Amino acid sequence: MPTIIACFKWVIDEAYIRRGFSGDLDFSSVDYKISDYDRNAIEEAVRLKGSHGGSVIAMTVGTPEATKGVKDALSRGPDQACFIADADFNKLEPSQTAAILADVIRSRIVNYDLILCGEGSSDLYAQQVGARLAEHLEIPCISFVQKVDIDGGQVVAERRVEEGIEIVAAPLPALVTVLPEINVPRIPGVKDTLTASKKPVMTIRKGDLAPLGGARLQTVGMTAARMDRICEKFGTEAAEITRFVDALRKKAVIS
Amino acid sequence: MAGIWIFAEKREQALELLNIGRRLAAKTGTAVSALLPGNPDAARDYIAHGADEVLLLPPLAADQSCEAYLPVIVEEAKTADPDVFLCAATPRGKELAARIAARLETGLCSSCIALNYDEGGKNLEMERIAYGGAAIQKVTCLTRPVMATIPPRTFEPVTAEAGREGHIRKLPAPPPSRVRVLERKVRTRETRDITEAKVVIAVGRGFEKPEDLALARQLADALGGEIGCTRPISEENHWLPQELCIGLSGIQIKPDLYLGLGVSGQIQHVTGIRNAKVIAAVNKDENAPIFGVADFGIVGDLYDAAPKLLQELKRGS
Ligand SMILES: Cc1cc2nc3c(=O)[nH]c(=O)nc-3n(C[C@H](O)[C@H](O)[C@H](O)COP(=O)(O)OP(=O)(O)OC[C@H]3O[C@@H](n4cnc5c(N)ncnc54)[C@H](O)[C@@H]3O)c2cc1C
Numbered sequence: 170m171p172t173i174i175a176c177f178k179w180v181i182d183e184a185y186i187r188r189g190f191s192g193d194l195d196f197s198s199v200d201y202k203i204s205d206y207d208r209n210a211i212e213e214a215v216r217l218k219g220s221h222g223g224s225v226i227a228m229t230v231g232t233p234e235a236t237k238g239v240k241d242a243l244s245r246g247p248d249q250a251c252f253i254a255d256a257d258f259n260k261l262e263p264s265q266t267a268a269i270l271a272d273v274i275r276s277r278i279v280n281y282d283l284i285l286c287g288e289g290s291s292d293l294y295a296q297q298v299g300a301r302l303a304e305h306l307e308i309p310c311i312s313f314v315q316k317v318d319i320d321g322g323q324v325v326a327e328r329r330v331e332e333g334i335e336i337v338a339a340p341l342p343a344l345v346t347v348l349p350e351i352n353v354p355r356i357p358g359v360k361d362t363l364t365a366s367k368k369p370v371m372t373i374r375k376g377d378l379a380p381l382g383g384a385r386l387q388t389v390g391m392t393a394a395r396m397d398r399i400c401e402k403f404g405t406e407a408a409e410i411t412r413f414v415d416a417l418r419k420k421a422v423i424s
Numbered sequence: 425m426a427g428i429w430i431f432a433e434k435r436e437q438a439l440e441l442l443n444i445g446r447r448l449a450a451k452t453g454t455a456v457s458a459l460l461p462g463n464p465d466a467a468r469d470y471i472a473h474g475a476d477e478v479l480l481l482p483p484l485a486a487d488q489s490c491e492a493y494l495p496v497i498v499e500e501a502k503t504a505d506p507d508v509f510l511c512a513a514t515p516r517g518k519e520l521a522a523r524i525a526a527r528l529e530t531g532l533c534s535s536c537i538a539l540n541y542d543e544g545g546k547n548l549e550m551e552r553i554a555y556g557g558a559a560i561q562k563v564t565c566l567t568r569p570v571m572a573t574i575p576p577r578t579f580e581p582v583t584a585e586a587g588r589e590g591h592i593r594k595l596p597a598p599p600p601s602r603v604r605v606l607e608r609k610v611r612t613r614e615t616r617d618i619t620e621a622k623v624v625i626a627v628g629r630g631f632e633k634p635e636d637l638a639l640a641r642q643l644a645d646a647l648g649g650e651i652g653c654t655r656p657i658s659e660e661n662h663w664l665p666q667e668l669c670i671g672l673s674g675i676q677i678k679p680d681l682y683l684g685l686g687v688s689g690q691i692q693h694v695t696g697i698r699n700a701k702v703i704a705a706v707n708k709d710e711n712a713p714i715f716g717v718a719d720f721g722i723v724g725d726l727y728d729a730a731p732k733l734l735q736e737l738k739r740g741s
Contacts, residue, residue, distance in 0.1 A: 183555040183691055194559055264531060293554050294672065295534040300522035309602040312519040331433060331514045333611035335489060339603045350659045385531030389549065390562035396717045398703060405724035410732045416720050422681035422702045423623065423647055
C-alpha cells in the first residue's frame, strides 16, 4: 500500500495585498492560506489513499507561524504531518526549499511511493520546487497533471502539453505536480478540525538539517503592479447604458 | 562558444528568444547558441535569425517527450558553460528548465517578462509577476548560468538577416526515459487567436449556463471582437477552450477594449488585461474587485445589461 507525501506551502493570501502610497506592497491586512494548488495536491493524495489504502504525509517548509497551515492540512485528510520550521524560512528561494524537502525525505521517510506537489504556489508561482525536488531525489517527474492514478508499481498520469494532452507512465517512486482541475478540494468541517489536532506532527528544526546552501536567486525588488484606471460606475437604466456606450466611443475604442 | 543559450519547442518561440539572445549577446560581446529539437532542416533558418551556433537535438523515440533531452542538454551545458540560458515557458519547457537548473545547481527566474543588464553591465536583472499579478518581482541570479523561462509572445520575434553564418553541431541522442508517453491527444484549435483582437468580451462565472454565452457572442459580433474567458469557465466548466483563458496561467491580451461580463476581477485574471487600452465590466456586485481596475463599470445584472448594450450599439451605428 502506497505511502504518499503531499507538499504544501503556507502563503500570504494575495487578495489582501494593497498598494502602498509609494508603490510598495502593503501587507498590513493580509491573511494566510494553504497555497491554492497545494490544496489540490493534498486532496489528490487523500483520494488515492481512499482507493489504494496506504498513508498520507503532509509536508511543509515554513516559518513557525505555518503551524496553522499544518493543522489546516491535517484537517483535509492526511494521517500525519512533517513540519520543517525556522523563523528564516520565509526568505527561501525554490532551490533551497527543494533541497530542504529532499534532505528530510531522504533521511526521515523510508519507502515513500509518490510525492504530490501543486503545479505552482499562489504567491510566487515559480513552478520549480516539484521539479527540483524530483531531481534531488533522482526520481521521475510528471508535471502539469490533471488526472493521476497508481497502477501496480507505476504512476499513470494525464498531463497538459503545448499540443494537447499526454498520458504518461513512470515507475514508482515518482513525483507529480498537479493542476487545479484535478479535483475539488474539500472544505474541512468542525469534526475534521478536531481530529486534525490529534494527528501526529513531526517537527524538524533548521539545526536538524544538513547545512543550507546559499540562495541562487536573489530578489532585488518587489513593487506593486500599477493599475491606474478611471473607475467610473454606471447603472443599467437606458440613460446610463447610453452614457456608458458614449464613454467607450469617446475613448475611440469602439466605432 | 559560451554565451547565450536558447531552447524552445517551436520555431515561433525560438525566434522570440533569439531576439532577446541577440540583444544580450551584443551587450556582452558573446555568441548565441540555439538548441534545436527534432528537425535539423531548421538549423539554417535559426542561423539566419541570429543563432551563431545551432546544437541539433536528435529526434525522440515515439514514447519520449521533450524533457527526455535533459541529460543531453545538461552534459553539453557543463562543457560549454553558457553565461545565460533562456527557455520558452511552455509546460514542457518550464519543467525542463527547472530540472536543468537543479542539475547545474543554478538559479532560475520563472516566467520572466523583462531582462536587462544593470548599470555596470554585470548583473542581469530579471522581472516577473508575483502574488498573482499584484506585484512585480525583480531578481538576479548569483550562479552560472543565469537561467530564465520566457512566456511565449512576451517579446517580438527577431527578423532574419541575409548572409549570416553559423556552426551546426549534432548532440547525442537522449537515453531512454523513465517517463514514457502512452498516448497523445492533440487538441484541435477551433478558435482564433485573441491576443491580437481589438475588442475582447470576457465571460466569467456570472453566466449561469453555456447557452447564455450567446449574449457575449452577440456583443462580440456587434463590436467586431472576440470572446475570452476566466479560468473557471474553461478549466472547470469546459464551456470554452483553454486557449481563451485570460490571465496568469492563460494568455495576455492587449485589446483596445476589454469588456468583462460576470467577471469578479481576481488579480490572476486581471494581470492578463493590464495592457488593455480601456477596461470595462458588468458585474452585479458593486464591491467586485473588477470595478477597482476598470475604467467604466456597469453595476447590474449581465442578463439585464447585455441585451440593453446590444440594443444601444445597434441604435448608434
Ligand atoms: C495560481 C493561480 C493562477 C490563476 N490563473 C488564472 C488565470 O490565468 N485566469 C483566470 O481567469 N483566473 C485564474 N485564476 C483564478 C482566479 O483567482 C479566479 O478564481 C477567477 O479568475 C475567477 O473567475 P470568475 O471571475 O469567472 O468567477 P468568480 O470569481 O466566481 O466571479 C463571478 C462574478 O460574477 C458576478 N456575477 C454573478 N452573477 C452575475 C450576473 N447575473 N450579472 C453580473 N455579474 C454576475 C459575481 O458578482 C462575481 O463577481 C488563478 C488562480 C490561481 C491561484
